[in-house]
Amino acid sequence: MIHLPDKDDIPFIRDQWIRHYGEAYTASHFDECLKEGDIYVLEEEGTIRASAASFCFPIVYRGKLLKTSFLLRPLSDEEEAARRLEMAMTDMKSHTELLTLSDHEIEGFDLLSRRTLSVFERGPEKGEDEIAEDIPEEEMLKCYGSYMRYFDLYRLHSLKDMKEKKEREKAEGYQLISTMADKEYRGYCFYKEEEEKILVREMVYLDSFSLLSLLGYLFERGKPVEADTCEIEMWNFLPDHTIKEGRKIYGKINDIELFNKLYMCSVHSTSEAFSLSGKCHNFTEVYGH
Numbered sequence: 001m002i003h004l005p006d007k008d009d010i011p012f013i014r015d016q017w018i019r020h021y022g023e024a025y026t027a028s029h030f031d032e033c034l035k036e037g038d039i040y041v042l043e044e045e046g047t048i049r050a051s052a053a054s055f056c057f058p059i060v061y062r063g064k065l066l067k068t069s070f071l072l073r074p075l076s077d078e079e080e081a082a083r084r085l086e087m088a089m090t091d092m093k094s095h096t097e098l099l100t101l102s103d104h105e106i107e108g109f110d111l112l113s114r115r116t117l118s119v120f121e122r123g124p125e126k127g128e129d130e131i132a133e134d135i136p137e138e139e140m141l142k143c144y145g146s147y148m149r150y151f152d153l154y155r156l157h158s159l160k161d162m163k164e165k166k167e168r169e170k171a172e173g174y175q176l177i178s179t180m181a182d183k184e185y186r187g188y189c190f191y192k193e194e195e196e197k198i199l200v201r202e203m204v205y206l207d208s209f210s211l212l213s214l215l216g217y218l219f220e221r222g223k224p225v226e227a228d229t230c231e232i233e234m235w236n237f238l239p240d241h242t243i244k245e246g247r248k249i250y251g252k253i254n255d256i257e258l259f260n261k262l263y264m265c266s267v268h269s270t271s272e273a274f275s276l277s278g279k280c281h282n283f284t285e286v287y288g289h
Contacts, residue, residue, distance in 0.1 A: 002088045005034070005041050005051070013039065013051045016075045021288060028171040029287075032164075038069075040092075042076075042085040050076030050085040055287060058156045059099060060148070062277055064262060065156060068099040071106070072288040094254035101251045101283070108252055110271040112153065113231065113281035115246035120215070120225045129186065129213035135178035137162040139185040143178075147187075147204045151230065151282035153274065174201055179213040186210035191218060200227035202284050230282040249283050 005013055017026040033039055033053050042050040052074040059068040071089060074082035086106060093100045102109060135143075140162050148154045157165070166176060169190045178188040187205035191198055198218050205211040218225050228246055253259050253270045260266055267273040274281070 001043050002040055002085060003043065004037060005039055009041055009043075009048060010034065012048060013041065013075075016051055020075055024172040025288075028168040040085065040089055042081055042088075044081075049078055049081035050074045052082075052085050052089050054089065054093065056097065057161075059101075059153060059283075060156050061153050061274070062263060066099045067097045068101060069093045069097045070285070070287055071100060071102045073102075073104050090252070094252075098254055098258060099251060100254060101249060103247050103249055103287070105250060106252070109250040110252065110269065110274075111248060112251045112270075112274050113249045113283060115248070116229050116231050117244040117246040118227045118229050118241055119244060120219070120227075120241040122219070129209060130180040131213060131217045132178045132180060134176055135185055135188045137166065139178070140166070140188055143185055143187055143204050143206065146206055148282065150279065152277040152279040153281035153283055155283065155285050169201065177214065177217060179205075179210045179217075181209065187214055189214045189218070193221060193223070197224045197226055200225060201286060203227055203229070228284075228286070230280055230284075232280045247286075249281070 014026060014030055017030050021029075033055065036056065038055060039051060039053045041048050041052075053072045054069045055072075056067070056069045058065040060066075071086070071093070074085050074089075076082040076085070090100060090106060090108070100109075101112070137159055141157060141159055144157060144162070169176065172192075174190040174192045176188060176190055179186050186207065187203070187210035189203045190201040192201070198221060200218070203211070203214060205214060215225065251270055251274070253273055256267065256269070256273070259273055263273075263276065265273075265276065267276070
């Protein structure tokens with residue numbers, strides 16, 4: 001039987017999250033996900049065989065908002081149980097959201113975009129722009145909106161979302177810096193300093209000067225920088241760096257007829273629908289990592 005978790009199920013599921021995602025991620029996401037009713041379990045003979053979670057939010061595509069859910073990989077020691085729960089959740093979401101996304105392959109889903117990892121062994125010197133160790137949520141939202149004008153298929157954020165995003169990222173050990181020029185915020189970056197490298201989870205910038213300022217600040221630590229980037233952000237004007245394959249984003253339009261009415265088109269598949277945009281897809285959100 002597939003159902004929402006009972007009160008007695010919660011400690012077991014929380015422990016699953018901690019084992020798979022770590023304590024920091026669980027602390028920042030589990031209660032929110034549970035509260036929104038986006039965790040389901042597959043129970044058989046009084047035993048939980050698998051649990052699965054999703055997040056719901058609006059996606060911007062070609063100037064319109066699509067109600068979207070993002071499915072995390074089911075947690076289970078049994079492959080068949082995980083598959084059955086995932087198929088059930090996919091079916092449930094098909095009746096409530098127009099688009100379902102995931103960062104792992106699911107039957108019936110198409111590949112929508114590829115993320116890349118840009119790895120720098122050396123970088124630019126610190127730029128002249130001012131670097132701050134925080135940024136007001138209002139300014140963060142403005143920078144994000146300006147940056148995403150060049151892309152498509154991205155999550156729409158509210159002021160509340162930005163505040164919660166800062167809290168979650170910091171809870172997972174990421175630090176936040178921003179850059180300013182002429183008393184105006186020009187970008188920000190979430191990063192985590194590890195023993196051998198610096199991980200950049202998100203880099204938002206309004207021009208090459210703000211990008212150079214953010215990267216230059218990170219390179220002052222004398223460690224390689226590994227940045228999660230959109231597939232077109234090759235940054236060829238920067239010092240030599242390598243490009244590695246990163247996350248892949250898969251998706252499924254749950255009602256093609258409704259999509260065609262919304263966009264006044266006549267597509268027949270998810271991949272065809274998301275080839276309509278002339279912009280690169282840039283879904284920056286990270287879940288379950």
